[in-house]
Amino acid sequence: MPTTRINGRPIDVNDEGFLTVPEQWDEELGAALADLVGQPMTEDHWQVIRFLRNDFGPRQETATLRRTMTVGGFPTRELFELFPGKPAKKMSYIAGLPKPKGCV
Amino acid sequence: MTTTETPHRKLAMICSKGNLDMAYPGLILGSAALGEGIETHLFFTFWGLDMVTTRHMENLKYNPLGNTAMHMPQAPGLPLPAMMGAIPGVTRFATSMMRRQIAELDVPPVKEFLELLVDMGAHLWVCRMSFDMMKLNEADLFEGVEGVISATDFIELSEGAQTIFI
Numbered sequence: 554m555p556t557t558r559i560n561g562r563p564i565d566v567n568d569e570g571f572l573t574v575p576e577q578w579d580e581e582l583g584a585a586l587a588d589l590v591g592q593p594m595t596e597d598h599w600q601v602i603r604f605l606r607n608d609f610g611p612r613q614e615t616a617t618l619r620r621t622m623t624v625g626g627f628p629t630r631e632l633f634e635l636f637p638g639k640p641a642k643k644m645s646y647i648a649g650l651p652k653p654k655g656c657v
Numbered sequence: 658m659t660t661t662e663t664p665h666r667k668l669a670m671i672c673s674k675g676n677l678d679m680a681y682p683g684l685i686l687g688s689a690a691l692g693e694g695i696e697t698h699l700f701f702t703f704w705g706l707d708m709v710t711t712r713h714m715e716n717l718k719y720n721p722l723g724n725t726a727m728h729m730p731q732a733p734g735l736p737l738p739a740m741m742g743a744i745p746g747v748t749r750f751a752t753s754m755m756r757r758q759i760a761e762l763d764v765p766p767v768k769e770f771l772e773l774l775v776d777m778g779a780h781l782w783v784c785r786m787s788f789d790m791m792k793l794n795e796a797d798l799f800e801g802v803e804g805v806i807s808a809t810d811f812i813e814l815s816e817g818a819q820t821i822f823i
Contacts, residue, residue, distance in 0.1 A: 618692060619763065619773070630776040638694035656685050657764050657773075 560585050571646055575609065578649030587647045594647075598635055601627055605648040615645045617655040667696040669815035671822045675707030677717040677755055677767075682823050683708075684770045691777035698818065699774070700811050701802075702784035705823075706791060708767060709783060709799040715768050719755045720748045727751075730758065768799070775801035782806050782814075 556563050557570075559582060565573045570589075572578055583602055587594045604625040608616045618641050622629050636643040645652045668690045672683040683699055690697045707713040721727035722742025729735055741747055756766065765773060775781065783798060785807045795805070806814075 618688075618777075619765070623763075628776070629773055633777060639692065641692050655763070657688055657770075 559589075567651075569652075571651055572649040573651075575606075575649055578606075583647050583649060586649065590643060590646060592636065592643055592647060597631075598647075601625070601632065601635065601644060602648045605644055605650060609648075609650050615648075615650045615653040617641065617653040617657060619655070619657045665696065666694075667698075667815075667818035669698045669700065669811070669818040669820045671700050671702060671811075671820065672705035672708055673703050673823060675704035675713070675717060677719040677752060679823065680708050680717055680767050681759070681764075683821075684767070684774065685764075686821065687774050687779055688770070688777060691774065691779055696780075696818075697774075697778070698780045698782060698814060700782045700784060700806075700815075702787050706783060706787050706793070709771065709781060709802050710793065710797050711799060712797065714771070714799060715766065717767055718748050718752045721751055771799060771801055780814075782811065784808070784811075 555566055555568070557566050558564070562577075562582070564577055564582070567573050580599070580602075583599075584594060587598075592598070601621065604621065604627065605616055608620070608624065616625065618629055618632060621627050621632060621644070632640045632644070642652050668686075670683045670687060672680070674680070687697050687699055701709050707717060720742045721737070721739065723739055724742075725739060727737055727739070729737060742751075759766070764770070771781070779801075781799070781802045783802050783805045785805050788805045798805075
């Protein structure tokens with residue numbers, strides 16, 4: 554697994570650039586990751602990212618878009634507006650988590 | 658970095674079956690494609706119309722008759738004669754079992770799944786010939802359907818798309 558430097562910090566990532574050690578993440582790093590994929594961040598964006606982080610803790614599995622809606626209460630339409638294109642991947646990338654495994 | 662935008666990609670799926678098990682390939686692939694930012698069209702034709710008619714969409718059924726790959730999840734080694742599907746009550750039993758298994762995976766039922774796809778930006782189309790043949794009205798259709806279109810319309814709108822027949 555490669556190591557990269559983001560904001561001067563060594564970060565472990567996989568071939569696609571996703572963090573492999575979720576504990577290396579903090580919001581400052583999240584902001585840097587968002588910059589890297591050209592994703593502007595508002596408080597609405599951060600609420601989603603914080604949900605993903607909190608949900609990942611006990612489950613050790615990244616919430617799918619559906620779980621982000623059913624458990625997190627974020628409507629799918631809104632997630633597509635906040636993180637256009639590939640919302641699930643963008644969200645998990647910025648949150649420093651693996652991309653979701655589930656199909657839905 | 659795979660989270661960044663890719664060149665415009667387009668997927669068109671022809672959903673021609675109205676059995677519960679055959680409704681899911683289009684729904685699952687559709688949501689996967691939309692989650693990847695792919696322009697996604699679903700064209701419902703023949704029995705597939707049941708997936709988007711309000712009277713039937715929440716009541717699709719499964720019957721194992723003729724399906725030699727049907728095994729009981731609780732006893733995968735148990736031979737299950739295909740003719741069992743002809744016994745009264747088997748459709749209801751097999752349908753409720755399949756619904757439960759789908760729900761256990763946190764995968765939504767057909768109507769809710771289609772609502773999800775529409776929220777994700779999917780385009781739903783109904784085949785004109787099937788619609789006329791089944792003597793349906795626009796009011797019989799799921800509200801997420803954008804229009805009743807001809808085969809030629811579909812060929813036009815699927816230009817440049819990867820097309821999957823289900």
